[in-house]
Amino acid sequence: MSKIDRRSFLKKAVAGALGTGAAVALAGCSNAGSTSTGASSTAEAIYTPGTYTASAKGYDSEVTVTVTFDETRITNVVVDSSGETANVGAAAADKLAEQVLSAQSSAIDGVTGATNTSKAVKAAVADCISQASGGAIVEGGDVSVQEEITVGGNTDWLGQAPEIAESEIAQTLQTEILVVGAGNAGLMTAAHAAALGAEVLVIEKGISSMNERHWLGAVGTKAAKEAGVEVDKNKLVAELCRYASHRCDERLIRLWADNSGEAIDWYAEQVQKYHPDVKLHMEWDVGEGGHDTYYVPATMHNFQDDIPEHDYSEATSSYGLSSLTQLLTDNNGQVMYETTLVKLEYDGARVTGAIAKAADGSYLRIEASKGVALCCGGYAYNKQMLATLNPDAYISTVEADASSLNTGDGIKAAMWIGADKDPDPTAMLFDRGVIAPDQLSDGNWDKSGYFHLGSQPWLKVNLNGERFCNESVPYDFILHAAYMEPHHLYNTIYDSSWAEQIEQFQQIGCARIIPSKSGGKLQIFSLEAEQGLLAGMEAAGFIQSSDTLEGLAEKLNLPVDAFVATVQRYNELCAKGVDEDFGKESSRMLPLQNPPYYGCRQGASLLCTLDGLRINTRMQVLNTVGEPIEGLYAAGDCSGGFFAHNYPEYIVGVAVGRTLTEGYLLGGYLAQA
Missing domain, CATH: 3.90.1010.20 (Sufe protein. Chain: A)
Incomplete structure (x- = not known):
C-alpha cells in the first residue's frame, strides 16, 4: 500500500484509464x-x-x-x-x-x-x-427477473460492515473534507466549502451527477422579495410539523425556514456566474385554482433562461448542479465518479475517513481531517430495505422514478458505527404510477408507466368501481386512501374534455400544465406534448378508452353496473355544483359527458425515501443516545428529522430546498472547522 496525495492519485487514475482504453481499442x-x-x-x-x-x-x-x-x-x-x-x-x-x-x-x-x-x-x-443465431441463442432478454423480497418482518436489511484487509487497500488519499455523493446535498456542501477555501474531495458511485429537481423551495429569497411575496414562517413551520404529526425535529424545519433564502440566493449567484442569462424565478400565484382546503404557501422557485427552446425543466437541469460542479473544480475541489462508499473508518472517538471502492475494483482509504459528509440519498432502490422499513410504500408502488443509486449506502454505513435513524418510514410518493388493467402491485417496477396527468383531480374509483375519497388532495394522500381499498389500487377516469379541464384545475408544482399567471413558463409539458404522451400510453395498453361507460368498465376490469352508477352519481353532483359525498371544490367538479372516455389503473410512483440519519442543526450525525458522532455529518435525504409518514407536496420544493439549505450550511461549518 502506498500513501499519495489526492491530486497525484487523480492524475494517475486518468492516465491509467486512458491507457486501458487505448489497449482495449487496439x-x-x-x-x-x-x-x-x-x-x-x-x-x-x-x-x-x-x-x-x-x-x-x-x-x-x-x-x-x-x-x-x-x-x-x-x-x-x-x-x-x-x-x-x-x-x-x-x-x-x-x-x-x-x-x-x-x-x-x-x-x-x-x-x-x-x-x-x-x-x-x-x-x-x-x-x-x-x-x-436464428433464435437458437436467446440470453439475457428477461430484464424483469424478480428479486426475492420479504415484505415487513425483521429481515436483516442492515447487515454488517464488510471486513477489508489492509493488503486490499491499494491507495490512501488525504483531504480535509470528504463528501459522499454528488447530488444536490453533496455538491452544495462541497462547492460552498471549496469556495471558502477548504480542500474537498467528492466521491460518487454513478458515472455522473444526477439532475436536480426542478422546484427549489425557499423562503425570503431576493426573487420572493421582488415579487412581493411574504410567507409567515411560524405558520409554515407549524404546517410542516402538523404533516409530520410532530414526529420531527422542529429545529431542523426552522433551520430551513430561516436560512433557505440565503442559501438559494447564494446558489442563484453561482449559477448566474457561469450562465449570466439565467435567473432564479419565483412562482407566486400558487393559491389560485381550487386549493382552498390546504395551506399552499409560495415557496417554489426555479431557474429560467431566455433561450426559446428551453422550457423551465431543461434550464434548471442544465444550469444548477453543473454550476456547482464548476465552482467546486475552479476552487481545486475534485469529484471521483464510479467510486462507491464501502464503510466509514471510526476509531471510537471520531470518524477519520472512509474506505471506498474504485471503478477498477480496487479499494481506497480516504482520510478526512475535518470530517465526512454523507450526502448519498435514501434507500428507495433497495427493495428489501424499503419492503422491511416501509412495507406500505413498497406495496403501493407500481413504478419507480427513483435513482437506482439510492440504495441506503450512507445510512447503513453510519448505523454500522452506532448512528441513529428516524423511527418513522417516509417516502415521496406521486399519484402517477400506471399499470395495465390486468396487473396488480407485485414489486415489479419494470412493467409500468408514468402517468403524469394522474395528479389532476378527475374522478377516481377503486377496483370495485366505486368512488372512495375526495380527489382534490395532495398527491400521496389519495395513495394512502387507496391503500385501504382492494389490492391497494384505483383508476383515474376522464373524458375527451381533459385539456379544458386541466386549465380549470390550475394545479401547482410538478402537476402544473398551464403556465403561471405571474409571467413564468412553469409547465411540465405543453398540451400538445401531453397528447403525444397519452397516445403512446394508450398504444402500450396502459390507458384504455371507449365511447361508452360500459365499454370502459369492461376494458378496466371493473364491475360494469357499479362503475356506471358511480359515474352517473358523480355527474349528478357536478350538475349541482356541490360534492355532497366527499366535499371536493365545486370548481373541480367537472362531469364526464364527452366521449370517448378514458381510464387507467394506478398505484404509486416512488421518487425517494425521506427517513434518514438523525442529525442536529449543525448536521452532525447523532448516535442512539442523541450525542454527535465526531467527524460525521449528513444532509439531504440521507438525513432525517424533517419529515414523517408523508411528504407535504403542497409546500412545493421543500425537499430539495431543505437539501440545498442543509448542504450550504454544512459546507460553511466544515470549511470553518
Missing part, C-alpha cells in the same frame, strides 16, 4: 481484423454474419442497439441512448457497448446509475443475438 481492432479468417475457421459457426438492430424502452426513450457479428462472435456494438438523460443514460452508451463486446453476451453488469438504460441495452442485445 485489441478490438486486432480481433476485428483477424476473427473472420482466423477464429471462424477453427470454431463452429453459430451466427449468420451481418449487422442487426433492436430497440427497447429505457428511462426516457427507446434505446437502439446495433450489433455486428461474424460467424462466431460479436465484432462491433453501437448503442444509441441519445434520448436518455444526458449525463446518465446517454453518457453510458460507450461503456455499455464495451461491456457487450467484452462479454460477447447480453449478460452484462450494466452501468451504475443508468439502470433502466442498462436493462434496455441487455434486452436489445439479446434480441440481436436471437436474430443472428
Whole structure:
C-alpha cells in the first residue's frame, strides 16, 4: 500500500484509464481484423454474419442497439441512448457497448446509475443475438427477473460492515473534507466549502451527477422579495410539523425556514456566474385554482433562461448542479465518479475517513481531517430495505422514478458505527404510477408507466368501481386512501374534455400544465406534448378508452353496473355544483359527458425515501443516545428529522430546498472547522 496525495492519485487514475482504453481499442481492432479468417475457421459457426438492430424502452426513450457479428462472435456494438438523460443514460452508451463486446453476451453488469438504460441495452442485445443465431441463442432478454423480497418482518436489511484487509487497500488519499455523493446535498456542501477555501474531495458511485429537481423551495429569497411575496414562517413551520404529526425535529424545519433564502440566493449567484442569462424565478400565484382546503404557501422557485427552446425543466437541469460542479473544480475541489462508499473508518472517538471502492475494483482509504459528509440519498432502490422499513410504500408502488443509486449506502454505513435513524418510514410518493388493467402491485417496477396527468383531480374509483375519497388532495394522500381499498389500487377516469379541464384545475408544482399567471413558463409539458404522451400510453395498453361507460368498465376490469352508477352519481353532483359525498371544490367538479372516455389503473410512483440519519442543526450525525458522532455529518435525504409518514407536496420544493439549505450550511461549518 502506498500513501499519495489526492491530486497525484487523480492524475494517475486518468492516465491509467486512458491507457486501458487505448489497449482495449487496439485489441478490438486486432480481433476485428483477424476473427473472420482466423477464429471462424477453427470454431463452429453459430451466427449468420451481418449487422442487426433492436430497440427497447429505457428511462426516457427507446434505446437502439446495433450489433455486428461474424460467424462466431460479436465484432462491433453501437448503442444509441441519445434520448436518455444526458449525463446518465446517454453518457453510458460507450461503456455499455464495451461491456457487450467484452462479454460477447447480453449478460452484462450494466452501468451504475443508468439502470433502466442498462436493462434496455441487455434486452436489445439479446434480441440481436436471437436474430443472428436464428433464435437458437436467446440470453439475457428477461430484464424483469424478480428479486426475492420479504415484505415487513425483521429481515436483516442492515447487515454488517464488510471486513477489508489492509493488503486490499491499494491507495490512501488525504483531504480535509470528504463528501459522499454528488447530488444536490453533496455538491452544495462541497462547492460552498471549496469556495471558502477548504480542500474537498467528492466521491460518487454513478458515472455522473444526477439532475436536480426542478422546484427549489425557499423562503425570503431576493426573487420572493421582488415579487412581493411574504410567507409567515411560524405558520409554515407549524404546517410542516402538523404533516409530520410532530414526529420531527422542529429545529431542523426552522433551520430551513430561516436560512433557505440565503442559501438559494447564494446558489442563484453561482449559477448566474457561469450562465449570466439565467435567473432564479419565483412562482407566486400558487393559491389560485381550487386549493382552498390546504395551506399552499409560495415557496417554489426555479431557474429560467431566455433561450426559446428551453422550457423551465431543461434550464434548471442544465444550469444548477453543473454550476456547482464548476465552482467546486475552479476552487481545486475534485469529484471521483464510479467510486462507491464501502464503510466509514471510526476509531471510537471520531470518524477519520472512509474506505471506498474504485471503478477498477480496487479499494481506497480516504482520510478526512475535518470530517465526512454523507450526502448519498435514501434507500428507495433497495427493495428489501424499503419492503422491511416501509412495507406500505413498497406495496403501493407500481413504478419507480427513483435513482437506482439510492440504495441506503450512507445510512447503513453510519448505523454500522452506532448512528441513529428516524423511527418513522417516509417516502415521496406521486399519484402517477400506471399499470395495465390486468396487473396488480407485485414489486415489479419494470412493467409500468408514468402517468403524469394522474395528479389532476378527475374522478377516481377503486377496483370495485366505486368512488372512495375526495380527489382534490395532495398527491400521496389519495395513495394512502387507496391503500385501504382492494389490492391497494384505483383508476383515474376522464373524458375527451381533459385539456379544458386541466386549465380549470390550475394545479401547482410538478402537476402544473398551464403556465403561471405571474409571467413564468412553469409547465411540465405543453398540451400538445401531453397528447403525444397519452397516445403512446394508450398504444402500450396502459390507458384504455371507449365511447361508452360500459365499454370502459369492461376494458378496466371493473364491475360494469357499479362503475356506471358511480359515474352517473358523480355527474349528478357536478350538475349541482356541490360534492355532497366527499366535499371536493365545486370548481373541480367537472362531469364526464364527452366521449370517448378514458381510464387507467394506478398505484404509486416512488421518487425517494425521506427517513434518514438523525442529525442536529449543525448536521452532525447523532448516535442512539442523541450525542454527535465526531467527524460525521449528513444532509439531504440521507438525513432525517424533517419529515414523517408523508411528504407535504403542497409546500412545493421543500425537499430539495431543505437539501440545498442543509448542504450550504454544512459546507460553511466544515470549511470553518
